[in-house]
Amino acid sequence: MFLNTDWVQVGDTVLRAILSLVTLFLITKLLGKKQVSQLSLFDYVIGISIGNFAAEMTINVESQYMNGIVAVIVFGLVAYLISIWTMKSIKVRRFFMGVPTPLIQNGKLLQKNLHKVKFDINDLLEECRSNGYFDISEIEYAIMEANGTLSILPKGEYKPLTVQDMNLKAQKQGLCSNVIIDGNIMSNNLENVHKTEKWLMKELKIRGRELKDILLATIDVNEKLTLYERNNNEKAFDVLE
Numbered sequence: 001m002f003l004n005t006d007w008v009q010v011g012d013t014v015l016r017a018i019l020s021l022v023t024l025f026l027i028t029k030l031l032g033k034k035q036v037s038q039l040s041l042f043d044y045v046i047g048i049s050i051g052n053f054a055a056e057m058t059i060n061v062e063s064q065y066m067n068g069i070v071a072v073i074v075f076g077l078v079a080y081l082i083s084i085w086t087m088k089s090i091k092v093r094r095f096f097m098g099v100p101t102p103l104i105q106n107g108k109l110l111q112k113n114l115h116k117v118k119f120d121i122n123d124l125l126e127e128c129r130s131n132g133y134f135d136i137s138e139i140e141y142a143i144m145e146a147n148g149t150l151s152i153l154p155k156g157e158y159k160p161l162t163v164q165d166m167n168l169k170a171q172k173q174g175l176c177s178n179v180i181i182d183g184n185i186m187s188n189n190l191e192n193v194h195k196t197e198k199w200l201m202k203e204l205k206i207r208g209r210e211l212k213d214i215l216l217a218t219i220d221v222n223e224k225l226t227l228y229e230r231n232n233n234e235k236a237f238d239v240l241e
Contacts, residue, residue, distance in 0.1 A: 180217035
């Protein structure tokens, strides 16, 4: 079987695959992260079409390289121009991206809107359960977003308690800094939280840990140091004041 393989054609296919991958990557970078994380119907159609062109360019060795590349670029540019257009015009945005559709309003099911988004009652119940609501009587509003996700506002009596409701003092919130990753100290991140490697090594020594045994270490805005060891046993330690 290998003796009869046309290696020239195999090499051509490899080259086509690399070209299609590079082209797809560049077009995806042009369109932005929304193309991946928040697919509207229009984004979905564009994504499928571009993927199809790239696959055809890779597999169909009888076609010219440029045919597939030009097709991908044209579709990518059209999608990019339309995304710019939708940012400037509400009407265009509604046409291409769609609009949110309420499915539950004031605690009542909107059957007409369910039919409009091609949802039956079982689909709605499944989405509600996925959002943590097993009893739809707890829901005040449920809205189908343009990208197909369901946003839910619970009734007042079913809203979770907040720090404000309990008159408690809230801790300062913010992002954690990764100061150790896979046994390596992230010096820049340490500087950003105004800590030094000497301080970090001292904290590890206090807790009886070695740098090579730490898979991940983070510091939050309240200066709490959390260590995650390689043995998958998660252990957290507070910073000594």
